[in-house]
Amino acid sequence: MTTTTTTEPERQLRADARRNRERILEAASAALAECGVDAQIDDIARRAGVGVGTVYRHFPTKEALLVELVRRKFRVFADHAREALEQEGDPFEILAGVMRRNAATAAGDVAMQHALGGVGEYMLVQAETEQRELLALTEQMLDRARDGGRLRRDIQPADIGMLMCGVCSTMAHAGPGFDWKRHLELAIDALRAAPQG
Amino acid sequence: MTTTTTTEPERQLRADARRNRERILEAASAALAECGVDAQIDDIARRAGVGVGTVYRHFPTKEALLVELVRRKFRVFADHAREALEQEGDPFEILAGVMRRNAATAAGDVAMQHALGGVGEYMLVQAETEQRELLALTEQMLDRARDGGRLRRDIQPADIGMLMCGVCSTMAHAGPGFDWKRHLELAIDALRAAPQG
């Protein structure tokens, strides 16, 4: 299948334009990963080796650029989930594996922490499609893990979302005893079924 | 004892000044609870029925005002903990009760959600003293609950902090299935000792 994401621009771009678009996205990704929402357009343009005007030719507004990157990241999360669904093995551990992998991905991206940690609600709202996709995949993982018997029976896809958002919020905090990996493991433990009733 | 908090201004303020200071704090509290970090000084001044200059006479900078309010809120959290430590009853439930009460407090205050949810790290950093106090009280609650046997033995005070930050981060999100009370209960469940080994 050709890349038919609603996000991509309608008609064929000129070759150099496509190249620039990609460089901008890359630069933006780096800048936002580093500085979060506070990254500046001028900086992004500089990193991309491009004028500010060019950035605005490709993305009507800073917010649009932010949203596009959040979308992409969500697709990465979804890819991880899809890969995991191919694997053999204990479905609970597979679920936990995806959570660990996605958390690690978010850990390197301040913008994503902002989006998930509560600021930049707008970013999430506009990535609704991608979120839904991820939720659907999560549901599959949950179903399997529930059948496996090691997952608490009342856990819903949105629960995973909330917990992951929570973990991301601790990524932004530095402090003694503040460690997102620890937080993540606590969250995963919260999902376990009590060792029989 | 006289109010000897390092935060209060050194020498006796003129009567009207003290009154104004209080009105500003009140107005700021309301504005920040509503708009979070984005609340504007002009708006705060207007709500307080005071000129902007007056706000700046009492707080050198917007950040200082923010920090002061975060500190106060932490003291409220600590008060809740202190009260709880007076109570009789299952120490685990007492701990859970404080968590519920403090979460509910934070739920009505967007600025606090920003501070705890990952933005405004700076606010937390400057409320270090108040945090330490809260941590110490938390430790007492944990010790008792651990002795009671219903608390997972490896839970540390900072864990509670992280979990609470996480819960606050979901407060900022609206969405189907996103419900901070649910998140909080999951967090509390994560603390429970497995029903024997």
Added chain:
DNA sequence: CTGGAAGCTGAACTCCGGTTCCGCTTGCAT
């Protein structure tokens, strides 16, 4: 009562960062 220090006001200032826009460059269809 009264002098003067403390406090107040709010228009004006400053800074900063997103956005615009116009003249120039470049890819590509013919």
Added chain:
DNA sequence: ATGCAAGCGGAACCGGAGTTCAGCTTCCAG
């Protein structure tokens, strides 16, 4: 080859929000 639409650069623009300050008002000690 070549014309021209698509794309690019980046200085300039603009609005918004924190902060300042010069003159006026109010409290209160003596």
